Amino acid sequence: MIVTDVNTIVYLLTDSPKRESAVLLRKIDGDWRLPALWKHEMLNVIATLTRGKQIEVPDSYILWNNAIKMFAPKEHNPNLVNALTLAIEKNISAYDAQYITLAKELGVYCVTEDTRLLKKFPDLTISMKKFRNA
Numbered sequence: 001m002i003v004t005d006v007n008t009i010v011y012l013l014t015d016s017p018k019r020e021s022a023v024l025l026r027k028i029d030g031d032w033r034l035p036a037l038w039k040h041e042m043l044n045v046i047a048t049l050t051r052g053k054q055i056e057v058p059d060s061y062i063l064w065n066n067a068i069k070m071f072a073p074k075e076h077n078p079n080l081v082n083a084l085t086l087a088i089e090k091n092i093s094a095y096d097a098q099y100i101t102l103a104k105e106l107g108v109y110c111v112t113e114d115t116r117l118l119k120k121f122p123d124l125t126i127s128m129k130k131f132r133n134a
Contacts, residue, residue: 001031003103003110006041013066018113021128025111028132033106035098036075042067078102090120100124
């Protein structure tokens with residue numbers, strides 16, 4: 001079991017340069033958990049990719065439905081007071097704090113490519129590459 005951020009889901013479900021890494025990560029550990037806010041972030045990413053003509057409108061709906069089918073059952077509600085405290089203390093977004101808080105609550109890594117989070121939380125975060133090699 002791991003916590004993954006929305007970017008990792010986007011890498012997995014789109015034709016991104018990091019897709020292969022995300023596919024390998026999924027093969028190694030297919031139990032991806034997320035805070036409930038992931039849907040809002042995913043919706044925003046899909047809208048941004050569609051407006052930027054990186055994906056076609058019909059594909060945006062397919063991407064959304066695929067993401068929901070795969071990950072909605074893996075949602076958790078981390079303690080939001082703890083996330084707020086973490087966001088304030090570590091100077092990170094409340095969104096990022098929810099992923100870190102969930103990883104801490106579940107006792108697992110948060111797999112992310114966010115270098116800022118990797119530096120600030122070396123005991124709770126890990127990159128896709130490092131996770132694969134661990």
